[in-house]
Amino acid sequence: MTSGAFEYWQPGSEERQLRIFVSHRYGKDQALYDEVIRALESNGFSVQDMSLSADQIMAGPRGGDLPKLKIQGEIAARIYTSDALIAPSRPAVTRSQWVSWEVQLAAIGYGLPILFVNEKEQQRRTRLVSEVADLGLPHAVCARSTQAIVERLISLIEGRPTWGMRQEETEKTIKFRGPPAEIRNEVLKRFPFHPRLPPAPYEPRARRGFWSFLSGDQGA
Template structure:
């Protein structure tokens, strides 16, 4: 059991399910880059889940201008060729890195289920995901794109 901010206790797996759902519904994960953050079980787990489990880019933010060393998580993510960046903790450094990692203005959405029985849905538990989406509803920033109507092909036969 883990102590919550409101004084109650929740099973660790329930907390992890909620965190996994929040990461899954995100476009980017922002994590600290200081050396001590790599020793945190939670930070390490969140970075691993985002980078490897959900292929979400990670922005590591330095603690201050005088920071000389960084967490080993950065070199581990880099060695795998996963999308990431490192920056200072000022807006004019953070914003361009986020835009670059996200690829500009997002025009995609997340999968909530699979209609094809051959393809399996992989993601956080539906209850945790639904709970997160109730608290932080997903709202597409762009209007949906309507597919262009297809014209029937004309063949060499005059019939049908």
């Protein structure tokens, strides 16, 4: 059972923040996706960035001593609780073991829509894109520009998110298959679901004093 995962938002109650995982979100891609998030927010989408940016470098194969399986569990939980995955489709990057694994997990494991971003003047689609297309999995391909990414992502998601992700099964005859509960709960504690709009600040009405009552000031 998740603890605190829906502290700020309940499935179906209202629109929530759009959760996006960008594969390989660092280096030359960092500035582009910062701009994409700003553009999405200017179009009325509040965004939770679930990806690993330059200031979120994890230990393990990406820079430390954590076991690879622990790193994969963290990434799996981030992807599972996202609404879409954005991945670069330039050949040099899609040959990366990590990018390929993230795309495969999102597409095959979780049925997450994938947006592939081409390089400028890229003519051929990569093997990874072809394989996803051949299986009829939800995906789209766009040019490497803020406007193209935002437009295709919005159409790929098919609406503003009001749904949650299944965390458990209450029926004994059904088994839940997803990221390990311990790791998933850790991710959801750090990245809980939030409504798109923050709650309005509470402004209590001023209490009328005794003299205002005598003077006939009844207030608003």
